[in-house]
Each structure stands twice: as structure tokens, then as C-alpha cells.
Amino acid sequence: MQSQDRLRVALLVAVAIALHGFERTIPTPIPWLRFGFANIITLTAVVFYGLRVALMITLIRVFVVSLFVGTFLGPGFILSLGGGLASTIAMGGVFYLLGGLFSPLGLSLIGAFAHNLAQLFLAYLLFVRKIDAILYLSPVILVFGVLAGTVNGLASGMLIISLREEGLRVGRKAMGKEHGAQGTGR
Amino acid sequence: MSLLKKTIKETSHLNWILLVFLLFFYLTGFIFVGRLMPAGETVIVEVNGKTVYKLALSEDRIVDVKGPIGVTKVEVKDGRVRVLYSPCPEKICMKQGWIRRGVIICVPNRVVVSIKGGKVRGVDAITG
């Protein structure tokens, strides 16, 4: 990977950590229910640098923040990690398998859905083994996810467009390929 | 053109359909789950998955539930139930207030308070 890209990825990691850490300070009715602003970064990374890089950013973000705040290996950490991995894989998967079918907005919605689903499933499996309680909370969590996913999706879209105009290349082969600063994607 | 406008312009309509679909799906889910939520005349209190109390909603009562981090107090009054006190740090279960249907859970103390309806002892209702 070019050093320019490395720098960019490092920046993305930093911003992801900042977003994740910051949004934890915003109060929400249900614990661990977050907006997921860091997903903006994840999606951007998927589009420009591929699934592997995006996964790496997600892992680093979740681990670093939880270690720093002190919730490492706690319930919040598990849910963050599970949700983050699920949404990253979902977004990466859809982007690469279905080409340009979905724009950032749609991908973000899919990611949010996967994120929420994974969290509900993990909560059921590891914490509250009562399907009624999970069913009770799921609509709230899912609607919240759609709204957050929309905001994040539009924000990702804007970020992607501005980065694309700066010359970054979109697409599956962006990794490991030599390319000049020219070219506005496909 | 502003960046936002440009982003929206570039978003194919499929994405918007997905958004509408998801919202519709979830909002109807809201109503559906609301109805699905068990309502009834019995309150079941569980600790770590084990049932410790089966209370009648028609009988005003306060019970102490012993969990791993302390004693949670559950109150039944006027056909509703709430968590009166719990030793958990965030007190989310207490903030939920009174419920007539559904569940209240205290994750740290592993307490689940749920309302159960349906057949009791094989009958649909009890007189007397």
C-alpha cells in the first residue's frame, strides 16, 4: 500500500476512535444503544480500501476505546464488537458482491440492520435468555438503527464524494494496486 | 451544488425504497410486537432464569428478590408492576416505571419481571 494510503487509513482509524469514544457520552434510553457514527468511517474504508482494511479499522476502534474507557471484555464491548463486525462484513459483502447496486445510503442501512440484528442476538444468547424481552426492545432498536443508518449513510456519501474528488479511487481493486493521484473512480 | 445535494442525487432510488421498506417493516413491527407483548394477570419474577415468584396482578404486594449483587424490590399495585428498587448502577430497570404488559429486566442483578397471560392451570380464566 502506498504511504499516502497508509497515512489516510491511519487518519481514518483515528477519526473512528474519536467518533466511537465521543458518541458514548451522548445519553440514550437503552444502554449500549448508540448512533454508530464510526460506521461512516467503516463504510468509507470499505468503498476505498476494501473489506480487510475496514475490518481492521473496526477491530482497532473497538479494542482501543474499550481498553481506554475500561469496559474491555465487558457486555458493552461484546455488543460493540459483535455489532461492528457484523455491519462491516455486511456492508463489505454487499458492496463487493452486488457491485454498485446500493449507494452509501443503502449500504449504511444494510450495515445498521446487520449491526442491530447481531446485537439483539448476542444480547439474547449471552445476557437475557428471554425472547419476550428481546422482542419487546427490538422495534425500538431497529427503528433507531434505520434513522441512524440514514444519517450515517448520507454522511458517508458526502465523505466518499469529496474524497473521490480529491482523487481517491473507488472499487475492489483499490488495494495493493499502484495508481496515480488521477482518476475519479469508475 | 452542496455536497449533501450531490450525495442525494447520486443515490439510486433503490436505496430510498429500501429505507421506506425498512421503516414500514419496523413501524408495523412496533404495533405488532406491542400487541404480541404478553398481557395477563400473572407476574413472573425470575433470577438467573429460575422462577422465584408467581404473583397475581390483582393482589397488591411488594416482594424481595435476591440476586448476585443484592436485593431487588418488586411491587405490584392496582394491576401494574414495577421495580421499586434495585442495587444496579444505572437503575434503568427502576426508570422504566409501571408496566401492565411486557417485561422489565435488571441485567446486573439478573432479574426479569414479566407479565404472563394465557392459560393458567389449563383454564382461560378463574372465578372465585
Added chain:
Amino acid sequence: MNHMKSVRSWIFSLFLLSVLVSCRWGGDKVYRESDFLLDTVVTVSVVSGSAGRAGQAIEKVFRELKRLGGLLNFYSSKSEIREINENAGVKPVRVSGDTLRVIQRAIEAAEETNGAFDITVGVITHLYDFRKKIHPSADAVRAGLALVDYRDIEVDPGRMTVFLRKKGMMIDPGGITKGYAADRAVSILKKEGIRAALVAVAGDIRGYGLKPDGKPWRVGIRNPRGAGDDIFAAVELRDQAISTSGDYERFFIEGGVRYHHLIDPKTGYPARGVISTTVIAPLAVKTDSLATAVFISGVARGMKIIEGLGYNAIMIDSGGVRHLTEGIRDRVEFIKKDN
């Protein structure tokens, strides 16, 4: 290249749209809701193909029951019953149709049972406090007895008024209100097109129609000396109502004597000889009042009253012996005690 993307995205859109459109709920289910009304827990179970329709019907029932509760509540400062009691011996009070009807049914029940069910016994029952374990003195009971007589209730249907002739008289329709409410609930549900439902206003229950599994509603009768949901028998309700009066509902024991809420209007003291009576009849307003009346009348007289009216009953006397009317023998299932 762009064409392809466009076509694909349209196809996907159509797919999502069709899924959206074909979302449907089908099949009859039992929808069940509870609320706190008339000072007790009311549970309505409805059989319907649509959650929306079920919810709407149940909402209507709850609203109506709330309204009835406001009119007929003995303790509420704004109820019409309160107004009638406060004007006893003073002047007739104008009331709404429901209050009038409840009192008329109460008088009917009094006539049918030779005064065993008598709402004017309220002047004595209100002197009891079952939580604080208070009961009236012998003098208070004697004084109260002078004011107990349902024949002193004057009802004028034309003018829609109720007048209690003697000063100090007090009526408490609590023994018939729940039955009346259950019947009202059923007529609302039938009007809403609900083909099967079970309305339980505490222990006064009425059911009609069949459940989705094709079986009728099954109601358990509480074991008078058991705990919580311990039942001794189960009855199937086919378009019928059922009520039970027992000496275990509201009571306290003092000096080895059980003081319960079913006061004999002739003696002014809790009725003896019976511990539980269950009456089954088409209307809940009847089962509610008759269960009380029959409890007070005792086994011999009680059974005669019920058989005379063509209804059914199950009584348990203070010796624990069960008495049943002929008509119910094959329709009751006695539950064996399980541990």
C-alpha cells in the same frame, strides 16, 4: 454499463415493493388485554383474524367500563351512587340509565331471593375494614339493620330518579356491578363483530363463541381453602356467565371467628354455613347477584332458588361437602390436587 445498473436496480425495487405489498397477517388468534377498572383487574380475551380489530374492540370495552366505574363506584366522591346515598331520606336523585338499570336488577335479585341479596345492606358493610381488621359493634349492627330493606328503595323509571326513603340508608351495588359490566362488555364485543370472547371482570366471567382450536372457553373455580391459582373444578362456558362468592375473598379472623364480606341482610352478620358458591346462568348480572344471594341463603334454600330459576350452581358448605344442581353434574370437571 449504466443501463444494466439501472435495470437491475429497478428489478430490485419492484421486488422490495411486492414484498411490502404482500405483507399480511392471517388466521384467527386470541388477543388478550388487561386493565385496572371498577377497582379490579379486568381481562378481555378476543378471537379475531386481525390484531387491529381486536385491539379496537377491546379499547371500546375498556372505555365503557371506565365510564360505568365512574357512575357506580361506592367510594368515589363523584359517583351517582354516592349522590343517592347522601340524599337518603332527603330527596330523589336523578341518575343515568345505567345506574337506574343496575339498581332495578338489584331489586329484581332481591325479590327473587326473598331479600337474601339486598344492596341496602351497604349501611352495615361499609362499617367493615378488612385491611385494618375492623368490624362494627353489636349496637352499630342493630342500628344498621333498621335501615336494611330493599323495599325502601324507590325507583321512578319515568323521571329517572332513585330515592332512599329513610335517612341513613346506604346502597352498595358492588355485588352486582361487575356482572352488569361483564354483560355490557359482551354486548359491545358482539356489536363490534367479534364472534368469540371471554370477559373476566375479576371473578365475574362471561364467555361466548369458540376459541380458534374449536373448543369453548374453560373457566376454573378457585379452591376456597387453596392458595393463589389453585382450582378445584373447571367448567366450559357455552354462551354463559359464571360468578363465585366466597368467604375467602375479603375477610379477617378475630378470636377464631371469620369475618367476611358476605353479610346476611337479615342478621347483619357474615353468613355462615357455606364457604363458596358458584352460579352459572346466561347473564353475568344474574350470576353475580345470585352467587351472593345463594351463599347467604345457605345450601337448602340456595339450591331451591337456583333450580327455580332454571340456572345451575355449585356450592361448598362449611363441612367441605359439594352440592351441585342436576344440570351441571356432567359439565363440571373436578380437578385432582397436584403437587
